[in-house]
Amino acid sequence: AKDQYRVSLAFRRFATWQSFRDNVVTQKRILTRTYxxxxxxxxxxxDFFMPLRNEEYLRTALDALFYKDTIKFRLKTIPQSHLEKHFTPKNEGQELHLERICDWIGERFVGYSISHVSGRFRVRELCTKQQVLDAAAKHSERYLVDETTAIVRFIFPCKGAQEATKDCAAGNLEVMDAFEKEADLIRWVFEKLFVQSVLEVVNGEDEIWLLESGMRSQLHIFQAAD
Structure with a gap:
């Protein structure tokens, strides 16, 4: 109809004249982006699962891996033969070899996320209600413990060529094998850098759980040796 207009939902954010004026009228800006x-x-x-009390130490250790010099330092603690087995040298010196590995890591690791969940856990062998009541009366022993768990999540997409998606779906064995090799390399780097960093700073825990999902689903449980 005449004098009727259809307005994009992008303008919903500017419900008042002041917000519309300040953000649209007086500024040259793109209201929506094409993705x-x-x-x-x-x-x-x-996904790492651990008690919340370890979160601060965990952040400190993981944040260090945002920096190339820290990554290089940790890579140098790995035997050179192991590095060369997973990252074959290309007629380059050791320093350039480390630079290439850092570039590979930098393309895949850009951050992590932490969420908090509330949980309840049994800390003794399975008992009847009466056994629990008797033990609590005698020794003040706790049977159930409420604990907030920090879940630290890392997501690593395999950086195959975009056109490889169709080939993989079509069952192209060569492409699928390339994805598997990259996945194995990601697992190895994750173990050497991230898992070791976590195990070094987390203290006093009997077990640390690491859940892997995506291309492979498995649970890794790290148990204290003593």
Whole structure:
């Protein structure tokens, strides 16, 4: 109809004249952005489960891995033969070899997320209600413990060529094998850098759980040796 207009939902954010004036009228800005989609058919996801009291130490250790010099330092603690087995040298010196590995890591690790969940756990062998009541009366022993758990999540997409998605879906064995090799390399790097960093700073826990999902689903449980 005449004098009727259809307004994009993008303007819903500017419900008052002041917000509309300040953000639209007086500024040259793009209200909406166009997004393209990149699809990664093969993804690895790792979730650490640990008590909340370790979160501060954990953040400190993981945040250090945002910096190239820290990554290089940790890579140098790995035997050179192991590095060369997983990252074959290309007629380059040791320093350039480390630079290339750092670049590979930098393309795949850009951050992590932490969420908090409330849980309840049994800390003794399975008992009847009466056994629990008797033990509590005699020794003040706790049977159930409420604890907030920090879940630290890492997501690593396998950086295959975008056109490889169709080939993988079509059962192209060569492409699928390339994805598996990259996934194994991601697991190895994650073990050497991230898992070791976590195990070094987490103290006093009997067990640390690491859940892997995506291309492979498995639970890793790290248990204290003593």
């Amino acid at each position: 393209g989609r990149a699809c990664y058919p093969n993804v690895l996801m790792f």
